[in-house]
Amino acid sequence: MTRITIPIGPQHPALKEPLSFLLxxxxxxxxxxxxxxxxxxxxxxxxxxxxxxxxxxHVVERICGICSHxxxxxxxxxxxxxxxxxxxxxxxxxxxxxxxxxxIHSHMLWLGVLAENIGFTTIFMYAWRDRETVLDIMxxxxxxxxxxxxxxxxxxxxxxxxxxxxxxxxxxxxLEQQIEILLGVIQHERTFQARTRGVGHLSVEQVRRYxxxxxxxxxxxxxxxxxxxxxxxxxDWLDFRVITAEEGDVWARTMVRVLETIESLHxxxxxxxxxxxxxxxxxxxxxxxxxxxxxxxxxxRGELVYYIRSxxxxxxxxxxxxxxxxxxxxxxxxxxxxxxxxxxPAVLAGVDLCIxxxxx
Amino acid sequence: xxxxxxxxxxxxxxxxxxxxxxALRETFPAETVEAQAVPIGETFIALPADCIHPAVRLLIKxxxxxxxxxxxxxxxxxxxxxxxxxxxxxxxxxxxxxPREKPHIATLTDLIPGAAFYEREVSExxxxxxxxxxxxxxxxxxDDWNGEAPLRQRPTAPTPGPSPNPSASLRTGSxxxxxxxxxxxxxxxxxxxxEETQ
Amino acid sequence: xxxxxxxxxxxxxFPGFGFLFVCALAFQWIDRxxxxxxxxxxxxxxxxxxxxxIKLMAKEDILPTGAHEWACAALPMVSLATVLTxxxxxxxxxxxxxAFEGDLIVVLFLLSIPALACFLAGWLSVGVYSVVGGNRSLxxxxxxxxxxxxxxxxxxxxxxxxxxxRIAAQQxxxxxxxxxxxxxxxxxxxxxxxxxxxxxxxIPKAKSEIVAGPLTEFSGRKLALWHLTLHIQTVVGLFxxxxxxxxxxxxxxxxxxxxxxxxxxxLILLALSVASVLYARLRIDxxxxxxxxxxxxxxxxxxxxxxxxxxx
Numbered sequence: 085m086t087r088i089t090i091p092i093g094p095q096h097p098a099l100k101e102p103l104s105f106l107l108x109x110x111x112x113x114x115x116x117x118x119x120x121x122x123x124x125x126x127x128x129x130x131x132x133x134x135x136x137x138x139x140x141x142h143v144v145e146r147i148c149g150i151c152s153h154x155x156x157x158x159x160x161x162x163x164x165x166x167x168x169x170x171x172x173x174x175x176x177x178x179x180x181x182x183x184x185x186x187x188i189h190s191h192m193l194w195l196g197v198l199a200e201n202i203g204f205t206t207i208f209m210y211a212w213r214d215r216e217t218v219l220d221i222m223x224x225x226x227x228x229x230x231x232x233x234x235x236x237x238x239x240x241x242x243x244x245x246x247x248x249x250x251x252x253x254x255x256x257x258x259l260e261q262q263i264e265i266l267l268g269v270i271q272h273e274r275t276f277q278a279r280t281r282g283v284g285h286l287s288v289e290q291v292r293r294y295x296x297x298x299x300x301x302x303x304x305x306x307x308x309x310x311x312x313x314x315x316x317x318x319x320d321w322l323d324f325r326v327i328t329a330e331e332g333d334v335w336a337r338t339m340v341r342v343l344e345t346i347e348s349l350h351x352x353x354x355x356x357x358x359x360x361x362x363x364x365x366x367x368x369x370x371x372x373x374x375x376x377x378x379x380x381x382x383x384x385r386g387e388l389v390y391y392i393r394s395x396x397x398x399x400x401x402x403x404x405x406x407x408x409x410x411x412x413x414x415x416x417x418x419x420x421x422x423x424x425x426x427x428x429p430a431v432l433a434g435v436d437l438c439i440x441x442x443x444x
Numbered sequence: 445x446x447x448x449x450x451x452x453x454x455x456x457x458x459x460x461x462x463x464x465x466x467a468l469r470e471t472f473p474a475e476t477v478e479a480q481a482v483p484i485g486e487t488f489i490a491l492p493a494d495c496i497h498p499a500v501r502l503l504i505k506x507x508x509x510x511x512x513x514x515x516x517x518x519x520x521x522x523x524x525x526x527x528x529x530x531x532x533x534x535x536x537x538x539x540x541x542x543p544r545e546k547p548h549i550a551t552l553t554d555l556i557p558g559a560a561f562y563e564r565e566v567s568e569x570x571x572x573x574x575x576x577x578x579x580x581x582x583x584x585x586x587d588d589w590n591g592e593a594p595l596r597q598r599p600t601a602p603t604p605g606p607s608p609n610p611s612a613s614l615r616t617g618s619x620x621x622x623x624x625x626x627x628x629x630x631x632x633x634x635x636x637x638x639e640e641t642q
Numbered sequence: 643x644x645x646x647x648x649x650x651x652x653x654x655x656f657p658g659f660g661f662l663f664v665c666a667l668a669f670q671w672i673d674r675x676x677x678x679x680x681x682x683x684x685x686x687x688x689x690x691x692x693x694x695x696i697k698l699m700a701k702e703d704i705l706p707t708g709a710h711e712w713a714c715a716a717l718p719m720v721s722l723a724t725v726l727t728x729x730x731x732x733x734x735x736x737x738x739x740x741a742f743e744g745d746l747i748v749v750l751f752l753l754s755i756p757a758l759a760c761f762l763a764g765w766l767s768v769g770v771y772s773v774v775g776g777n778r779s780l781x782x783x784x785x786x787x788x789x790x791x792x793x794x795x796x797x798x799x800x801x802x803x804x805x806x807x808r809i810a811a812q813q814x815x816x817x818x819x820x821x822x823x824x825x826x827x828x829x830x831x832x833x834x835x836x837x838x839x840x841x842x843x844x845i846p847k848a849k850s851e852i853v854a855g856p857l858t859e860f861s862g863r864k865l866a867l868w869h870l871t872l873h874i875q876t877v878v879g880l881f882x883x884x885x886x887x888x889x890x891x892x893x894x895x896x897x898x899x900x901x902x903x904x905x906x907x908x909l910i911l912l913a914l915s916v917a918s919v920l921y922a923r924l925r926i927d928x929x930x931x932x933x934x935x936x937x938x939x940x941x942x943x944x945x946x947x948x949x950x951x952x953x954x
Contacts, residue, residue, distance in 0.1 A: 090770050097849050112926065122584035129569075130594050165483035203841060203848060203923025209681040275842060275922040295512050295558035308511075313533060314485065378486040378535055380513075389529060391516045406514035406529075410561050425774065426925040429851055443584055 087115065090425065094123050098201055098429035101439035105416075109425055117420045121413065121443055128444040132403035137163055137237060137372060140400065147405065148441040149230050150190045153182050154383040156235040159403075161316055162379030162392045163237050166372050173318075174362040175239035180318040181355045182225065182234055183381075184348040188259075189218045190384035191345045194436050195266065198338065201429035202279040207269060214262040217255050224248060239365025249356050260349050267342050280335040284419045284431035287332060294415050298386020298408045300435050303340045304332035310382035321358070324351050334434035341436075370398045383408055385436050407441035461487050461536065464507060471502055486535035488527075493540045496528065497550040500538070503530065504555055512556050517566035519544075519597045524570055528552075548573040569595040657734035659726060665904070666873035667691040669880070669911055676915040691873070695866055703862030710766040714860070717766070718867035721759040725875045728752035732881045733807045735891050735900035741807040746798055749806065749882065750791060753837065756875055757783040760846065763868075764856030775855025778926050779846040782836060785933030786843070790833025792941035796826040796948045797886050806882070810890030818889040825944050827887045829937060834879045835914060836929070838872065842921040843929060880907040 087110050094102035102123035108116040128147055132140045144155045157179050164171055192215040199207035219229045226232035226242055234240050244252070270276055286296070291304045301308060309326040311319045327343045329336035372394040379390040386408030395401040412435040419431050461479060468477045472495050480488040491499055503509040509532045516527040523541040526549065530536045542549060551574040552559040561583055563574045568582040571593035582589070652658055670691040678685030705714055731738055731745040738745075757779055764776020797819040801809045813819060820827045836843045847855035857868055884890065884906045891899030924932070 088770060088773070090774065097853060098851065122582075122586065125584040125586075127594060161484070199922070203844065204921070205841070206681050206919045207922075209683060213682050273922075275924065278928055279922050279925065292510050293557050295510070295556065314535070316484075375483075377483045378529060378537065379484055380531075380535070387513065387531070389513045391514075391527065391529070393518065402516070402518040404514070404516040404518070406562070411558065414558060414561050424925060424927070426845070426848065426851055 086110075092428060092432075098432055099437075099439075100197060101437070103437065103439050105420075105428075107420070107425070107428065112424050112426070114420050114423050114425060114428070117417045119413065119416060121439060123443065124440050125443040129403055129405060132400055134399070136370065136398045137400060138370070140403065141235060141237065142233065144403075144405070145231060145233060147407070147444055148438055150193060151186065151383045151385065151388075151438065151441060152230065153179075153186045153232055153234065154381050154388055155405075156233075157183060157317065158379045158381035158388050158390045159392070160235045160237050161381075162377045162390050163372060164368070165377045165379065166375050166392065166394055167237070167368055169238055169366055169368060171239050172362045172364065172366065173360045174243075175364050176318040177355050177359050178240045178242075178244070178364075179235065180322070181352060182222070182232060183317065184351045184355070185218055185222055185225075187348045187384045188345050188352075189215060189222065190436075191341045191348075192218065192263075194341060194384075194433070195338070198280075198334075198430070198433040199276075201433040202276070204276060204279075207266065207276075210262070211266060214259060214266075217259045217262075221252050221255055224251070236365055236368075238368040239363070241364070243364055244359075249359070253353065253356060256349055256352055260346065263342065263345055263349070267346070270338055270342060277335060279427075279430055280338060280434070281331075281333060283334045283423065283427045284434050285331075285333045286415060286419060290415060290418060291332075294411060294418075296386075296411045296415060298383070298412070298436075299337055299340045299344065300412050300415075301386065302326070302328045303336035305330050308387070310380050310387050314380045316379075316381055318355065322351055322354055334430050337434050337436075371396065372398070372400075383441075385409055385438055385441070386411065405444055407438070407444070409436075409438045409442040413437065413442055458534075460507070460532070460534065464503065464509075464536065465489070467502060467506055468499060471498065482537070484535075486537060488537045488539050490539045493526075493542055493549045496526075496538060496540050497552065497555075500528070500552055500555055507532070509536070510556060512552070512559055512562070515559065515562035515566055517570040517572060517595065519570060519595060521597055524572060526566065526572070542572065546573070547571065548575055550575050551577040553577060569593055571596065652739045653730075657729070657737075657739065661734070662726065662729055662874050662877055663870075665877045665907075666870065667695070669877055669908070670873050672908060672911060673876075673915045673918075676912060677919050680916065680919045695870065698861075698866035698869065699863050701862040701865075703864060706768055706859050708768040709859065713766045714763065715864060717759050717763050718860075718864050718871060721756045721871040722867055722874070724752045724755040724759075725871055725878055729874070729878045729881070731806060732878060732885060733810055733890060734881060735898070735903050738807045741805055743808075744804045746794070746804045746806050746809070746886075750794065753875065753878065753882075754783070754787065756871055757787075757837070760856045763860070767856070767859040769859045771852040771854070771858045772856050775846045775848075775852050775858065778848075778852075779839075779856055781926050782839070782843065782845055782929060785930045786833045786836030786937070789829050789933060789937035789941040790837065792938075792945045793826040793829035793833060794882075794886060796823045796945055799945070799948050800951070806885050810885040810892075813889035814892035818887065820887045823887070823944065823948065825940060826948075827883075829941050829944070830883055830887065831910065831913060831917075832937060834883065835917060836933075838876050838879060838914075840914060841918040842924050844923060845926050845929060848923060876911075877907070880910050883907075883910055 087108050090107045090109050092105040092107060093099050094104050104120040106118045107114050128143060131143055135143055141156055141160060144159045145152045147155050192211050196208040196211035199211065222232060223229045225244060226234045234242055286304050288305050291301045291306050297308065305328055307326060307328050312326055324347055327340050327347060329340050374394055374396045376391065376393040381388045388408060389406040391404040392400055393402040416435065420428065423431060465477055465479055468489065475491060475495065477489060482488050509530055511531045513529040513531050516529065518525050524544055524547045526540050526542065528538040549572065551563055553563065554576065560579065563577055564580065564583040566572050567574055567580060568585050654660055671686065671688055675685035705711060728749045730740050731749050760779040761776040764772040764779065797809055798804050800822065801812045803809060839846055847857065857865060860868060884903060888906045891903040
């Protein structure tokens, strides 16, 4: 049978960010694929070396749109460790709160993208309509829908008052009802399952070989979550479950993410109920003593690693960022082998790509 | 999740680090193998470059430590330093130094295929050669990059690199030289690009 | 002279091109509005389909190098011509512009041409997405057409006539075919969704997979005509179903025939709109499975039962 080459990207309706695939297709089955990234490489690591620590908080926020807060959190906690700062409890709780709200937002956006990619526009519309609730909460809290600029080195910059807490809790209840409806659809709707079950399978062995992290790894049964394994911010004091699944296909990843969203809602409620009093930040000196730090966080897509080395000046000597999407990108050629061309958007959406994060 | 469970886990990972240090000392009797505590909860172990591959094989076979978080490369001015960050309930990093002239080290992709992207990035950003890396193409830099390694420390008078403002040539109208189209640098496909049939 | 006038009137105004054009725009608006409300959106204003058509007509019309220029220009016009010709034999409000014994077969044949034209459009407008989309268009055709044909044959056999006008006329004062052959009606609707490439069978133009399928490389006036063909095909398909299953314009009340007819067509359109928002898009192999393992046997059973009753 003759083979044709189908390009997916850099511009394609299935991709939200530029990424290039060349698929070699025989009939409707994919035989081989080649991947290229780097279309939005901005040289963030080099930029960080040319800015001081305070400016870098804003630089790393702009690595990605939907996981901006976890980037600044992980960066700030690294610098705070170098400075030996003790961040106030209230600041840690507020950081965690925004981190979980961001996780909810990211997963709901992702659900819409997956639904659109398999042609289920109705779920796309519902998920993105409900996502507006989270965006409104985040905008009232921080002033921005996606770029929050809440973290500073030493704590946070913005507080919540009683009225805001009550309003957030009320809207979280609304949101939970809506998410339960979406969960019901995903669990029972037959066409959704027909398009996602058995598609893009990753075995436990493949996950470990490629060092995959995040919901993609958890959907294949690998139980790893930095919030529980390397607790940072206020996760030490929170009670939550880590959601895993066994099937390892796109449907399992959907279930993991939607259940994680509901779990994040519970965590937000805990945080708001137990919010301690206290200052919002401690003063941070501009010069950081020489040293190095490895800081880890759990972004919506998995383990985020920052390595920062300081040489005693007010500018870092090295900032190394490893984002979770890199670990899932490397599995895509394996996942796509033998898959129908019609399932390519489902597979691409299933791993929740954030190319801006991967390219930096 | 409470403090007691946390302390138990920290104790477990401290014991694991001890066991790893012991195993490394047995494997490399000629080297001084010491653990250096680094925030946040990380352990750094320095090894010579040619010991990294056997050390990783030891970690995988004896301790099932297979999750490589990333490979950091940095130019410290006197040497190129590579850090291999592992995670197994606790953070363990292997540190090694390479000379600045033609640095090279064995690839880890035969043991951990997931290292490929990290090695490609270190290779293009710092000019390190990973011997045996099956696909050594640059990962992030564009096809028409001028070849310099961006994360190397620059000399005090920076040499002009690629034009920072590509549209500047459009304004002058004459163009900044012939822009040849970037090469089709796909690799990995056997004959797929040519056999486009209708 | 009168003959000429009335023929021109029938051809261009009613129930010809003018009426079909207005119906195409109106039905498109209803469809988009209903689907939007079901998805929690508002939907476009009433003049949106007309604005889209005018905008496309005014846009630049380019094709990639290597595409067959004259064939790509002719295909949308041929498509449009076939659906308009098919409309001539379908009675609207009681009178078809032309009718003869066997015009049902001719209409079904004419309505199949757009699927073939789509495939050719994909093939001849040279582009990877177009070719894949064209292939899918043909595969999809083979999946839904057989159940559709068999479902529509049922009423013909029961009425003893293969002329749409007579099938519709015979239901006036008697039970409509939809009550006698409900399964056939359902199969005809499913077949129509496939024929019109509506969700969940919009596989050939799956936006997230192959951009726009066979029509990816079309733009400007050619694309405007393709879209017009699709919408007029919707109208013609709905009118066909109303005539064959819902008794044409007959109802036990003294209401103008055309109004009744249009209301019935809109009711079927509402069913199609609701179906388009309820499901995810199927894969082509899942559709082929559905078509040959479920729909075709059901349609065959239906037709055999009908023939047995007819013989008795």
